[in-house]
């Protein structure tokens with residue numbers, strides 16, 4: 001049997017733009033491909049997406065497989081899956097990575113089933129055992145501050161979905177050269193069982209945690225809904241977004257879109273306040289790449305202090321009001337509403 | 342309309358305790374519950390049934406005590422339940438799980454044709470969300486993941502329209518029936534179980550099937566044997582550096598913190614209107 005070779009990345013395109021996570025995966029995939037000494041390829045599907053192939057190469061790929069057809073205009077599992085499987089069966093990659101986005105997860109799950117291969121979900125670390133040519137996909141394990149490395153020994157390709165914002169994209173290099181391989185897909189619209197009728201973008205300004213420069217995140221340590229108001233107040237005072245641990249969301253103090261972590265948003269703000277958050281691995285994977293992390297917790301042993309740039313052992317109920325007061329004073333000195341942003 | 346909801350029994354991660362010495366989960370501390378997303382899946386199936394008429398069945402794979410989540414589903418309003426339970430299923434990853442569940446679904450469908458399958462977005466113990474789409478592939482029906490609203494069911498035309506959550510906003514999707522949905526929590530609110538349901542649930546005995554009851558099954562695709570993924574190793578994440586602790590009395594701590602933050606004051610907008 002011919003052996004599978006090469007590392008593939010599914011390139012997700014939304015509204016004519018490549019999702020950041022796909023570029024991040026090209027960065028991570030480049031490292032794996034170099035270690036294994038094989039090419040890195042991007043899988044680019046859609047309608048009117050051909051022109052994006054160069055960008056895939058600039059971001060680290062050696063080759064891009066493109067299928068550009070009207071039937072792929074919007075993401076649909078049944079069409080995208082057929083396209084991917086056709087390519088995978090023809091060119092036989094050994095590793096295949098997808099962003100852990102709604103479409104990436106949906107597609108990867110369907111493809112894994114048809115190719116009868118293993119798929120690791122929501123990976124946050126990637127490495128490869130070169131001798132055994134084994135992908136080591138690690139993710140926080142269920143419970144505890146512990147990671148599990150998932151292996152797929154006998155089946156190919158080895159597949160994983162990877163959390164956005166945990167891998168690093170390469171600086172685009174426009175002198176990079178690569179090959180662009182166009183393929184056909186024999187699928188008829190009449191055979192499709194699903195139709196995308198309408199795409200509705202979020203127009204209302206919502207949390208947008210992923211883009212925030214400053215996040216004030218609170219945990220169960222705030223005590224109750226009342227206590228959590230301090231988090232809102234501090235965020236309000238400095239024009240920051242509010243974030244939360246899962247336990248806060250489970251308690252119903254905030255809706256799910258505020259949750260930071262493995263099953264919430266991954267964030268990389270310039271400043272992240274973690275207040276009354278213990279620092280469980282599932283939370284930490286979602287915020288540890290923030291530039292400046294300030295942790296406030298009354299337990300000196302809380303694991304959050306292991307990721308914090310600066311830590312303060314103390315009671316949030318005492319510290320936050322004072323902090324708010326100081327910020328307000330500064331604001332007043334500056335002569336009222338001065339916006340530095 | 343016959344809707345089958347796949348429900349999983351999971352440890353309640355909300356109140357789970359971590360053994361601080363071994364850094365692993367203290368399983369005895371975790372009561373087993375119906376996966377929260379699956380509760381919403383059952384609720385949605387019941388809501389649809391109330392509109393279209395029909396039957397809601399639930400299906401679970403797990404140890405004998407997983408009967409509890411079937412009873413819970415009956416409380417929410419499901420009509421009947423099936424449990425597949427066998428040593429041969431143990432140790433299944435998502436590929437083997439979707440295989441076993443799809444075999445049970447085929448069997449259920451022989452008796453009463455299935456028009457729709459609903460799964461939770463993911464199970465809170467593994468968080469993969471891979472089982473639903475896997476089942477859909479095996480049954481060769483369209484999967485629609487991350488559904489936040491079932492907008493319309495057109496029985497005469499045999500299709501439905503749903504809202505699917507996206508990175509930003511949502512999309513409106515039309516799909517032929519039968520299809521498989523995986524649902525987000527936002528799809529509905531779990532209602533209080535009416536008394537008659539509680540009584541029915543207390544007395545309810547689900548159908549329990551072993552592998553041999555499922556008819557033609559490829560045993561190599563079940564359980565541990567049928568699972569391509571294995572856990573290679575467990576490790577504590579690389580100890581992060583951690584930074585500096587700001588020590589001293591509260592006032593000193595505050596002053597030092599403010600000094601640090603003021604270096605990034607360009608990021609803040611001071612709002613003292615309140």
Ligand SMILES: Cc1cc2nc3c(=O)[nH]c(=O)nc-3n(C[C@H](O)[C@H](O)[C@H](O)COP(=O)(O)OP(=O)(O)OC[C@H]3O[C@@H](n4cnc5c(N)ncnc54)[C@H](O)[C@@H]3O)c2cc1C
Pocket residue numbers: 142143144218219220221222223244245246247248259260261262263264275276277278279280281282283286296297298299302314315316317354465466467468
């Ligand atoms: C599969 C799975 C996925 C998960 N996904 C996520 C996820 O995406 N995001 C997430 O956050 N969690 C997630 N979790 C949960 C995670 O394991 C933790 O349980 C959770 O992060 C804990 O939340 P917490 O830190 O707010 O609460 P706790 O762990 O209860 O910590 C509260 C902290 O507050 C401190 N404190 C108490 N009182 C005060 C006070 N007055 N002042 C200052 N500090 C105080 C305490 O010392 C403690 O450290 C997941 C778990 C599982 C099993």
Ligand SMILES: Nc1ncnc2c1ncn2[C@@H]1O[C@H](COP(=O)(O)O)[C@@H](O)[C@H]1O
Pocket residue numbers: 346347348349350376378379382400401402403435438442459460461462463464465467468469470471472473
């Ligand atoms: N053992 C099981 N029995 C029944 N349904 C399951 C089982 N495992 C997973 N599911 C279904 O698949 C969904 C996604 O699970 P997972 O892919 O494990 O995150 C769950 O919400 C359930 O609806």
